[in-house]
Amino acid sequence: MDIIEVRDVTFGYPAMDGAMPCAPVLRGVSVKIAKGEFVAVLGHNGSGKSTLAKHLNAILTPTRGTVLIEGIDTADESRLLDIRRRVGMVFQNPDNQIVATVVEEDVAFALENLGVPAAEIRRRVDEALNDVGMSKYARHAPHHLSGGQKQRVAIAGIIAMRPDCIVLDEPTAMLDPRGRAEVMRTLKALNKDHGITVVLITHFMDEATQAGRVVVMDDGKILYDAPPSQVFSHVEELTAAGLDVPQTTRLCYELRKAGFDLREDIISQEDCARAVARLLG
Amino acid sequence: MFRDISIGQYFPGESSVHRMDPRMKLILTFSYVVMLFIAFSGPSLLVGALFVIIAYRVAGIPVRLILRGIKPIIPIVIITGILNMFFVEGKAIFSFWVFSVSAEGVRMAVLMALRILCLIAGTALMTYTTSPIALTDGIELLFAPLGRLGAPVHEIAMMMTITLRFIPTLIEETDKIMSAQKARGGDLESGNFLQRVRALIPILIPLFVSAFRRAEELALAMECRCYHGGEGRTRMRILKFSSADVYSALFMAGCVAAVVALNRLGAALWAL
Numbered sequence: 149m150d151i152i153e154v155r156d157v158t159f160g161y162p163a164m165d166g167a168m169p170c171a172p173v174l175r176g177v178s179v180k181i182a183k184g185e186f187v188a189v190l191g192h193n194g195s196g197k198s199t200l201a202k203h204l205n206a207i208l209t210p211t212r213g214t215v216l217i218e219g220i221d222t223a224d225e226s227r228l229l230d231i232r233r234r235v236g237m238v239f240q241n242p243d244n245q246i247v248a249t250v251v252e253e254d255v256a257f258a259l260e261n262l263g264v265p266a267a268e269i270r271r272r273v274d275e276a277l278n279d280v281g282m283s284k285y286a287r288h289a290p291h292h293l294s295g296g297q298k299q300r301v302a303i304a305g306i307i308a309m310r311p312d313c314i315v316l317d318e319p320t321a322m323l324d325p326r327g328r329a330e331v332m333r334t335l336k337a338l339n340k341d342h343g344i345t346v347v348l349i350t351h352f353m354d355e356a357t358q359a360g361r362v363v364v365m366d367d368g369k370i371l372y373d374a375p376p377s378q379v380f381s382h383v384e385e386l387t388a389a390g391l392d393v394p395q396t397t398r399l400c401y402e403l404r405k406a407g408f409d410l411r412e413d414i415i416s417q418e419d420c421a422r423a424v425a426r427l428l429g
Numbered sequence: 430m431f432r433d434i435s436i437g438q439y440f441p442g443e444s445s446v447h448r449m450d451p452r453m454k455l456i457l458t459f460s461y462v463v464m465l466f467i468a469f470s471g472p473s474l475l476v477g478a479l480f481v482i483i484a485y486r487v488a489g490i491p492v493r494l495i496l497r498g499i500k501p502i503i504p505i506v507i508i509t510g511i512l513n514m515f516f517v518e519g520k521a522i523f524s525f526w527v528f529s530v531s532a533e534g535v536r537m538a539v540l541m542a543l544r545i546l547c548l549i550a551g552t553a554l555m556t557y558t559t560s561p562i563a564l565t566d567g568i569e570l571l572f573a574p575l576g577r578l579g580a581p582v583h584e585i586a587m588m589m590t591i592t593l594r595f596i597p598t599l600i601e602e603t604d605k606i607m608s609a610q611k612a613r614g615g616d617l618e619s620g621n622f623l624q625r626v627r628a629l630i631p632i633l634i635p636l637f638v639s640a641f642r643r644a645e646e647l648a649l650a651m652e653c654r655c656y657h658g659g660e661g662r663t664r665m666r667i668l669k670f671s672s673a674d675v676y677s678a679l680f681m682a683g684c685v686a687a688v689v690a691l692n693r694l695g696a697a698l699w700a701l
Binding site: 205207229232233236237239241243244245246247248249250252253256257258259260261262263264265266269270273289290291302305306309 | 560561562590591593594597598601643646647649650651652653654655656657661662663664665666667
């Protein structure tokens with residue numbers, strides 16, 4: 149069953165003075181995401197990927213078209229909490245999404261808002277912290293944590309709600325490589341072990357290669373929607389859309405262009421190394 | 430330079446004072462302040478001083494912390510003392526030109542100094558032994574009845590929490606902006622007062638802009654976590670009064686009774 153269904157959505161931010169809306173940021177986007185998927189959304193700045201993310205839990209509602217979350221229309225304001233409980237959202241800057249002065253209090257925040265009884269909150273908070281590997285820091289102050297740790301706390305705050313899906317809007321953009329790796333590991337574990345659907349908005353190609361499916365956005369439209377190996381075989385088109393391709397893909401592409409016989413769908417470093425080794429005999 | 434600021438300094442510990450219900454601590458601190466102001470004889474104020482010393486011992490907070498807390502207000506204590514000495518009328522024991530010092534004035538000066546010192550030490554003990562979040566919880570619950578009358582109790586408590594959460598973040602940010610300005614030749618430390626105030630403008634403007642941006646993002650993140658005001662909200666931690674709370678309340682009641690009794694006694698003795 150599709151957890152998210154975006155049907156022909158067009159969206160333009162209203163102009164400041166309330167006059168004609170600006171040029172639409174999303175132009176007829178349609179996408180379906182099934183339960184348990186790990187989808188990466190790629191696109192350069194201004195491609196509409198963050199705007200699309202904000203449609204997935206009713207922060208924004210479409211100017212035209214519909215977004216359905218498990219069959220609930222996001223335009224229905226009376227179901228707002230139902231939607232947000234199902235689709236959690238993690239933002240770029242971990243500092244600006246942590247509310248409380250103690251880690252576990254922050255993880256409890258959403259549950260307190262939803263009116264969950266105290267004992268149940270306690271249980272779910274401990275579970276969520278355990279799932280992101282932050283149990284040790286339950287009583288710490290958030291500002292003493294590293295970027296990657298803060299972002300994991302933010303993720304714990306979302307999964308404590310037991311959402312079916314989490315949408316992350318460039319969660320690793322402000323992190324160092326180690327923090328990025330921590331967050332990616334956490335997301336993959338949540339997806340695999342708990343069956344949580346993950347929609348990861350990113351501009352890091354190597355993160356996108358770890359997803360099961362890649363959606364590439366360009367100029368408010370979906371350019372590609374396919375598994376990573378297929379998407380990254382379009383080296384020239386991606387470059388034209390202002391995107392990089394993973395280094396492995398780039399290497400194979402250049403080698404192919406130089407006349408070597410290499411498969412088009414190589415993206416992992418191991419595959420690439422093996423293929424090059426075979427070429428070398 | 431901003432690292433020294435410590436608002437609501439908290440010293441974690443496991444003493445029975447630390448483990449007391451924050452609501453009870455708020456109530457007791459308030460009663461203590463009232464008690465200090467109804468105590469107007471030496472012996473009754475000594476009860477107040479004794480109370481705060483015992484409380485510090487039980488809490489395991491070192492006495493030098495009292496001194497540290499008191500240091501900034503010593504000038505106030507001295508000024509009040511001097512004013513009391515000169516302006517309280519009574520039998521003059523010493524005088525020159527238009528000034529005269531009365532015995533009553535000296536007595537009032539000493540009592541006032543003692544009172545202020547107890548006041549600071551007593552209220553500081555509450556912040557020393559109560560984490561900010563417990564304090565906010567306590568305030569929210571204690572004032573909840575006012576919420577039914579329409580006072581924005583939950584909102585104020587939420588604002589306090591967010592303020593406490595963002596103080597370190599904004600201090601860090603200020604440090605960063607200052608370094609950035611210094612790196613580009615900004616001079617923040619020399620010049621007269623006016624020049625230094627003017628040098629703060631290029632720090633405050635980016636700080637405010639970023640604070641507003643943070644506020645907007647935080648509001649969005651809170652909405653995404655289903656925040657919709659205080660209505661129907663539950664709490665993870667439920668505050669419970671324990672036996673320590675009951676004993677300390679009884680102890681406080683005993684002290685208040687002693688103060689009232691000693692007031693009477695002191696007044697009778699003074700009259701003799």
